Amino acid sequence: MKKSYYTKIAGLGIFLLVLLVFQNYSKAGNENFPEVTFISENTATLKLTDFDPNDLNEKQWQHLGFSEKQTATILKYKNIVGGRFISKEQFKKCFAVSAEKFTELDSFILLPDNNTEAKSDNFKKFEKRVITVTKKFNPDHYSVDDWIKMGFSQRQAEAILKYKTYLGGSFISKEKFRECFIISEENFQKISPYLTLPEKTPPNFNQNTQGFKSEKIKIQYHAFDPNTLDLEGWKSFGFSDKQAQTIINYRDRNLRGSFKSLEEIQKCFVISAEKFEEMKPFIKLSPASNTNENQKSKIIQQEKTDFSKVDLNSITFKQLIEFGFDEKAAGSMIGFRKKLGGFVNKEQILTTYNIDVELMQKLLAVAQLNTSNVPKYTLTDAPEEWLKNHPYFKYSADRIIFYRITNPDDRKIWKYLKLKPEYETRMRLYVK
Structure with missing residues (x-):
């Protein structure tokens, strides 16, 4: 009896304990937990100003709120589209730029809204910076403000001065000034005539020598007739x-x-x-x-020019006129040759616009063609600017640049391009 009694008491106790636990659990389920709020690291609102996405470096993109990976993607995408964003529409297509982020930046971007506006001659607001020089000057004496007044951006001006410091405090010569990576070839040609610097770097120049100063060359003048001076x-x-x-x-x-x-x-x-x-x-x-x-x-x-000794890759405008071509035809040939970087065979010359084919055939029959100085590259090594400006490559330039990023092999790139035979044949004239 006693054993049965105690067994029932123990069972009742266990039942009551289970019931108590269940009731407490039910009450807890009905309680309202406090709402959880995640705090982002960048809670401060970005202070945005007008900007050109083509001028931003990695740190500047990150300052706008992009991660390192997003920044790398944006810069890579810019290279794929030709090294420059031409419109907001094009920039928006980069998958690293979300719709929300683009909306935030939209009103500050200094680009046309779409590609059509970008290519319009009437859209002047976003033209490329123009460098203007009006007088002779010594670049060693120019400050950041002086370079900005000339047309360079703040960042470019600071980089130019940094390069001068790297040289030891002086640009030394036009030759050294030209090596500054900020100065494009086009801008150098504009600035060069106004630089009061020697053409060549002195043979005893030591880059680590501080305080090197360029000196103005003294000219020995004499009486001369500007109409006969060669x-x-x-x-x-x-x-x-x-x-x-x-x-x-x-x-x-x-x-x-x-x-x-x-x-x-x-x-x-x-x-x-x-x-x-x-x-x-x-x-x-x-x-x-x-x-x-x-x-x-x-x-x-x-009129005494011996055309049998003339090289078609160096023949001058005047010599073409002398042979009988009109100015339009002569200018077309010189211009076409310049874009190509030189002719590789005589058949190319006959495809020049505005040319008198019959007269040109007579010239081709007597003149020489030296191709030793014509630049040639592999598809993987060709400079982007050369690809985009060369008449034979410019229509395939973007695809070549894109394919060689992941497939740096000429054979694979040719295969991916899938060109018409005649297009590939003329392109290969300028490939190593």
Whole structure:
């Protein structure tokens, strides 16, 4: 009896304990837990200003709220589309830029809304920065503000000064100035005539020598006639090869063979006001009659050109005119040759626009063609700018650049391009 009694008591106790636990659990289920709020790291609102996405570096993209991976993706995408975003529409397509993020940045982006506006001649707001130079100057003396006034951005101006410091505090020469990665070839050609620097770097230059200063070259002037002065004569007065050729072209083409007055000499844009004042006492203009005689003698001399010794990759505009081509045809051939980087075979020349085919065939029959200096590359090594500007490659440039990122093999790239045979044949003329 006692054992049965205690067994029942124990069972009842266990039942009551289970019942109590169940009731407490039910009550807990009905309680309202406090709402959980996640705090993001970047709670502060970004202070945005107008910006061009083409000018931003990695840190600047991250400052806008993008992660390192997103930044790397954006920069890679920019390279794939040609190295430059041309519109908001194009930028928005980058999958690293969410719709929400784009909406946040939209009103600050200094780009046209779509590709159609970007290609419109009437859309002037977002044109490429224009570099303007109006006088001779020593770049060693220029500050950040001076470079910005010339047309460079703040970041570019600071990089130029940093490069000068790297050289030891002076640009030394035009040759060294040209090596600054911020200065494009196009901008260097604009700036070069105005630089008061030597053309070449002194042989004793030591990059680590601080305080190296460029000195102005002293010119030994003498009496001269600007209407008879040749290339070497202008160079002896301190002008570079290109400056001297520009002066001669200005005289022979724009002024039809002669300077008629001192004012016409002064108007030549490569002759600064300072340089003109230096030369002015020594200028002796010849009478018009003498000038005409000089021009006639030049024409007679030109007519004696032996075209069997002329290279078609270096033939000049004047020589083409002398052979019988009109100015339009001569200009077309020179322009086409420049875009190609040189002709590889004579058949190419016959495809030039505006050319007199019959006359050109006569020239091809007698003239030489030297192809040793024509630049050639592999598809994996070809510079992007060269691909995008070369008449034979520019329509496939973006695809070549895209494919070679993951497949740096020429054979695979040719296979992926799937070109028409005639297109591939002419492209291979410029491939190693």
